[in-house]
Amino acid sequence: MNGITIALSKGRIFDETLPLLAAAGIVPTEDPETSRKLIIGTNRPDVRVVIVRATDAPTYVQYGAADLGVAGKDVLIEHGGAGLYQPLDLKIAKCRMCVAVPQGFDYDHVVRQGARLKVATKYLNIARNHFASKGVHVDLIKLYGSMELAPLTGLADAIVDLVSTGNTLKANNLVAVEEVMPISSRLIVNQAALKLKRETLGPILEVFTQAVEKIA
Numbered sequence: 001m002n003g004i005t006i007a008l009s010k011g012r013i014f015d016e017t018l019p020l021l022a023a024a025g026i027v028p029t030e031d032p033e034t035s036r037k038l039i040i041g042t043n044r045p046d047v048r049v050v051i052v053r054a055t056d057a058p059t060y061v062q063y064g065a066a067d068l069g070v071a072g073k074d075v076l077i078e079h080g081g082a083g084l085y086q087p088l089d090l091k092i093a094k095c096r097m098c099v100a101v102p103q104g105f106d107y108d109h110v111v112r113q114g115a116r117l118k119v120a121t122k123y124l125n126i127a128r129n130h131f132a133s134k135g136v137h138v139d140l141i142k143l144y145g146s147m148e149l150a151p152l153t154g155l156a157d158a159i160v161d162l163v164s165t166g167n168t169l170k171a172n173n174l175v176a177v178e179e180v181m182p183i184s185s186r187l188i189v190n191q192a193a194l195k196l197k198r199e200t201l202g203p204i205l206e207v208f209t210q211a212v213e214k215i216a
C-alpha cells in the first residue's frame with residue numbers, strides 16, 4: 001500500500017493523539033468508541049488508521065502492517081522494540097509504573113530482610129529489571145489483568161502496575177511504595193517505511209515534533 005497506515009489503540013492513546021493528527025491535517029472520519037470498524041479512514045485519502053490492542057501496536061509497526069503507531073513506554077519495553085524507530089516522546093497518556101502492596105504491609109522491612117517477594121504483574125521485563133537492579137529476590141507471577149486482586153487473595157505480596165490517579169489502588173486498599181519509572185506514549189515508526197515513504201512520513205513527523213513541543 002502506497003498510503004500511510006497508523007496503528008492506534010482505543011481510549012486515551014486515540015483521544016490524545018487526535019490533536020497531533022489534526023496538527024498534521026489528518027482527521028479520522030469515525031470514532032472507534034462508537035464504530036465497530038477496525039480500519040478507519042481519514043480526510044486524507046492516503047492516510048488510514050487501524051484500531052489495535054495497545055500491546056499489539058508495536059507488532060503491527062514492526063512487521064510493516066502499519067507504518068506509524070503510538071505505544072506506551074511500558075508496552076515498548078515489554079515488546080523489546082525490534083524493527084522500530086522511536087523518534088518522539090509524545091508526552092501523552094502519562095502515568096507511573098509502581099510497586100504497590102496492601103495497606104499495612106511493611107515493604108521496606110521485607111526488602112531489608114532480604115526475604116523473597118511474590119510479585120504479580122503484566123510487565124515481566126520491567127519488574128524483573130527493577131528488582132534485579134535493587135538486588136531484591138522475587139518470584140514473578142504473570143497476570144493479564146486486574147493485578148490489584150493478587151495481593152487481596154494471597155496470590156502475591158505485591159504488584160507492579162500502572163498508576164494514574166491512584167483511585168484503583170485506593171479502592172482496593174493498596175498503596176504505591178515505589179515508583180519504577182514514569183510512563184508516557186511514544187511515536188513508533190517502521191524502519192523500512194521511514195526510508196521508502198520518507199516523502200509522506202517526513203512532514204508528519206516534523207509536525208508531530210512541533211505540536212508536542214507546543215503542547216508540552
Ligand code: AMP
Nearest residue numbers: 093094095162163164165166167168169
Ligand atoms: P488509576 O486508578 O487512575 O490510578 O488508574 C489505574 C488503572 O488504569 C490501572 O489498572 C492501570 O493499568 C490503568 N492505567 C492507568 N494509566 C494508564 C495508561 N497511561 N496506560 C494504560 N493503562 C493505564
